[in-house]
Amino acid sequence: MATQGHTLKAFDEDLDRLRALITEMGGRAEHAIIEAMRCLSERDTDGAHQVIENDKRIDALEAETERRVIQLIALRAPMAGDLRDVVAALKISGVVERIGDYAKNIAKRVPLLEDAGKIEPLSLLPEMARIATAMVHDVLNAFVQRDAEAALRVCERDRAVDDFYDSIFRTLLTHMMENPHNIGQSAHLLFVAKNLERVGDHATNIAEMVYYAATGEHMADRVKGAEGLAR
């Protein structure tokens, strides 16, 4: 929507820095999920500890984003599209921080599963993680580029993540019923699957924020009744 820079260049620099912060947070959260899943597959306990440790950096970036947003509102008095962008950045940073927490939660389960044998649903989870993190990646790009259409497309992909979850849920139930020895591991993996499903939901939430920031309209008003977003 914005076709040109502000008369006051420092304002643009502030906004760019805010976007860069969100991008960095998103990149770290995305990487944390992928890395936690790798650790889970490879039973890499040391790597899992590193994921947990790295989450502090994401938390720090969220605090930094909040500080900058408050500063920017106080000093620049952003209006209209700028104001919507700044508020979206604040909200998105909170959501991305949650995604980081899910990565941490997955990583925490790695030591608990160290001695368990690998069961089949484990092979489905990394693919589910890839789709969910790709959604996060693309929706944050949409935010940086103020691209409402790209945000809409991200929402449509949440269905795939949900389908994965349903499928993994059923498979894990079967495993639990077949062999009670699998229940412990299956329960852990069920939580992992749930975490990944939440990552997809959060990407969808971010998409709604991006859509509002870019257009000034709520996505729900625009696509009311549209299929693929019912969930």
Add this chain to the structure above:
Amino acid sequence: MTNEKQPITTNSVVPFPSTAIAAEANAPESPTDKADNLPEPEGRDRFPATAGGQPNIHPDLDTGATPKMRADHVEVFYGEKQALKGVSIEIHEDKVTAFIGPSGCGKSTFLRCLNRMNDTIVGARVTGTITLDGQDITAPQMDVVQLRARVGMVFQKPNPFPKSIYENVAYGPRIHGLASGKEELDAIVEKSLRRAGLWDEVKDRLTESGTALSGGQQQRLCIARAIAVDPEVILMDEPCSALDPIATAKIEELIHELRGRYAIAIVTHNMQQAARVSQRTAFFHLGELIEYGKTKEIFTNPREQRTQDYITGRYG
């Protein structure tokens, strides 16, 4: 005091004093100069004129309510130069309407049409119709003095008469015959000063000169003077631009209090001020009305690119 009861001028056809004297005081800043200078070459390049383009009047505005004033295709020319192009807009009684836009955009020119202040500018020509309660105020038979009592005006620089505080407020009601005696006049003066939030500060020094007050007090005195003749509409042309933040806050609070009693239209360069005091905002650019809507909409979600660029500081 005896001396001050003399009329300020012997010219009996002088319009309502606040406007007449103010017009002189503000003469150097009149739109004529701006029009001649043709400022903002940058702005002209960036936004091609939308000749024939329709202004974006938000559809959720006061549908059905009877406007206090209505402008219909108003155009203003200063000599050859067209300062205002086909502006149509409604102003409502219970709302504060803010006019914003870059210098030379026509917002002050338009404000001045609403009580025919442009009549005082040589070479100015106004076409189109403007109604007040349905009555055409542009008609030649319209009594301009009477009109300006109904549509008062407050200017950028506080311009009290070099007279006592009391006389500043009492003058209008006296020449308009609104008070039948000293007591009634005293009551009007007190009521007006109270409404302007100035009474407590000046009640013990009513005989002192109005020009001895601080800038903010002078501006509130001018507002008291405007409301003393019991107007229906108050026009404010950048009423706070010469005031410090505290005095500005007092005027803004006053605008809030006056809302509902008078229809208020305010021209301001301070967009935060427009956002703070108004319920409706109209954005002007290069003599055209670009967008008109609820203030909260204009400042969070403007529909027009030019409005967005202006209020976000990308132009202006």
